[in-house]
Amino acid sequence: MVNYEAPWIEKYRPTVLNDVVGNEEAVERLKVFARQGNIPNLIISGPPGTGKTTSILCLAREMLGSAFGNAVLELNASNDRGIDVIRNKVKMFAQQRVTLPAGKQKIVILDEADSMTDGAQQALRRTMEIYSKTTRFAFACNQSDKIIEPIQSRCAIIRFTHLSKAHILARLLTVCRTENVNYVDDGLEALVFTAQGDMRNARFYLTIALNNLQSCVAGFQFVNSENVFKICDEPHPLVVKDMLDHCSRADQPEAHKVINHLWTLGYSAEDIIGTIYRVCKSHSLPAALKISFLKEIGLTHMRAAQGRGSLLQLSALVARLCRCALPAYQKANLEV
Known part of the structure; x- marks a missing residue:
């Protein structure tokens, strides 16, 4: 039965x-x-x-x-x-x-x-x-x-307003303890990250987090970041962070390699742009550079939402991010 x-x-x-x-x-x-x-x-x-x-x-x-x-x-x-x-x-x-x-x-x-x-x-x-x-x-x-x-x-x-990250984490912890779930902290952080949706609308943060938690437990019996991202099938934030690091150093060839890698894995342009946006928001970039990056990411997301989502759009985004970072990077190198 x-x-x-x-x-x-x-x-x-x-x-x-x-x-x-x-x-x-x-x-x-x-x-x-x-x-x-x-x-x-x-x-x-x-x-x-x-x-x-x-x-x-x-x-x-x-x-x-x-x-x-x-x-x-x-x-x-x-x-x-x-x-x-x-x-x-x-x-x-x-x-x-x-x-x-x-x-x-x-x-x-x-x-x-x-x-x-x-x-x-x-x-x-x-x-x-x-x-x-x-x-x-x-x-x-x-x-x-x-x-x-x-x-x-x-x-x-x-x-009512959006639930904060702390509220979602508290609820996930309660469920994990009640269900005797084996987890590590980075797994819960990954659940919160995947629940935070995209730039277009408010998503059901807690609903998504709990559904992803249950799927991860059913599939792997252990909640860590790797298992969570396998279940959710989203671009890994560490890979995206690596791409943003290359852009902040105006290293366009290396940043393109990361984007091409994500594209060959089968992620859509909107999936990739949405993850870039969320990672950029929490990245320790200089404030002025972060604002410039977020502006370019938002414009690219708009074009992708209009049906122009392609590898060409992502490549153009990388080029514009590197162009934003180039003056500050050159100035820092001259001072050194």
Whole structure:
């Protein structure tokens, strides 16, 4: 019989507010609501994967206890985004009678609420007014300004931000200790690095880190940087750092060799540029040179995103980075 293990991102999903990682001030506000037992309508906005919906579910679980199953309606507004959903599902749930302790209300959770149509939001505004005594509404969204003003004015707005590297590391350590995972520090650092996404958008940092951790344990039973980069199949940051070192010395031939090596390994231009960007941000280059490098990397990334990703673009990037570094490198050699 095959033993199927639950994904760790689900297994270790917080069920109480004390387990939520990061955004301490916002979570403290939610804890106050949970203690008081009477919440306002809420809008929680912030980047994807920062725990917005999970925090709302934790709040509802702590407030409603055993009544959670009957007194909570959760909808993903990116799928259920039309006016019919508001008129049918939401309105019917709001009309439903549920036995709750005194002072408690039913909760409607709308995930990705900024995807709702204007018509659906207008219909929801009216529903919020009519059933304000028995039902509370909690919206999770990436951009609160896409929620219409009449709804915003009826809600307390709480903003979440990206999880820091320290928050992700702390969560990974907790999971490693609970699952008795064999690891070394550079393995966890590599997991955080691979979870930090690219320059285009906010990525699900903690989700990616936990998924990569589980894959590494399943594949190798040991978490170190080499195994992590095998699992994630990304350009190794040490190789990219070596390329940046050559560029900082205006050593164009050696830098080209590294880029050609990465290209022959099958990495796309966007993969390589994204890793160059992340490595450059943490590289100990002089500030002025780092700014020049990041500007050139960003311009190359833009061209690659427009469909011009090729070895020619990467070679041009190396040439421009070496040109940026050449004056400072020549000056340093003259002084010596």
